[in-house]
Amino acid sequence: MTESRPRAGRGRRRDRRVYLASHPVLFALLTATRRVPVRRIGRTVLVHDAAPFADALRRVPLDRSAQRTTAGAARRATGGDGFLFDQEGYGHRRTRRDTATMFGTEGVARLRPVWLDVLRRRLAPLADGAEVDIVDVVAELAGAATAALLGVDVAAGAADSPGHALTAAARAAAATAARHHLPGLRWPGQARRDERATARAAAELARLLGVAPEEAARASVLAVASINTTMAAIPRAVAWCADDQWWAAAADAGSRDALVAELLRVTAASPVLPRVAAGPAELAGVGVRAGDRLLLVARHAAHAGRPAPDPGTPVPATVGQLVFGTGPHRCPGARLAHAQLADVLAALAPYRPMVTGARVDRRSALPGWARLTLRATVRAGR
């Protein structure tokens, strides 16, 4: 078989569509202000560079109950009890310790058979020359892996697999909440309609999880955090890998991890972290006051925009890993996300698939694809 050489360009051009179509106002604002490391516009402070981004997450006192922040949403969802996002100090450290096994090497090894089974079944049609929608595959994978992470049996209807049902509910719960968090144009009355839709979606999620009411809120927070990022990250990374022809690196266990880190960097699945300052601070010479809204642009801090992904010359891990945040609240699911993407790329690589169709998801919480079809260019295993 003659290997195609990697070629940069097409992956980035396609990926830009997920931003332009799903959050045009926000990304126009971010692009217009990115040349300055930190920029104040009224009571909003936009943070673009790696150093002030890390400072904001490590040193600035943050209001973890503020409206229109991830932590505030978690605080309301858990009825004030708190779970990770909105916790601080000793309580936060204790929850991180209690959940460490769940997210560590052991936790990943326990969940791996669940997603490998989904990949084996769902990618098999590629061998017969059929198209596969990788978004639908990841929907099942993310839901099934999250149900296993939480140790729950999802009460799905006959029409859906349990994985699909959990993913649909978690995505609905996040979609309206995210519209509420981020700047953009809204119709009159939209905020109230969004709050009602968020409450309905949260109730459906709790019903599906079927856990005791006191457990439901925490489980829902975790399901939303896990499923929405996975649904955004993996299909975008797969499209980029196919478009720039990185399948040889994906097939090679020696370069796969570096490729995964690079693809997670350039796709920056959680591109903007909305936070609110709880006290005074300074970021790259710009004063911050209590109550200021901070838009921490993970996408720019982690150098998602350039250079193009290259497993041979990856950007330093300290920069690339900023897509997972930093400091005490750094994403505990990073290891899981890496392992899942590595297995997805390894399972696809023998087929050297190409993208045959892509449709942007205009309603999702995070920029992503609604449909991304692949077809093998090589009949693997034949």
Ligand code: HEM
């Ligand atoms: C590519 C996939 C993912 C990305 C880009 C991502 C990104 C992030 C970011 C930026 C944060 C905020 C960190 C901070 O404030 O410093 C975060 C927090 C968090 N993530 Fe992820 N995440 C991903 C996957 C996951 C998965 C798979 C799970 C669960 C299985 C997860 C669970 C969480 C939780 C629970 C927190 C809150 C941690 C805390 O506040 O202590 N994430 N994630």
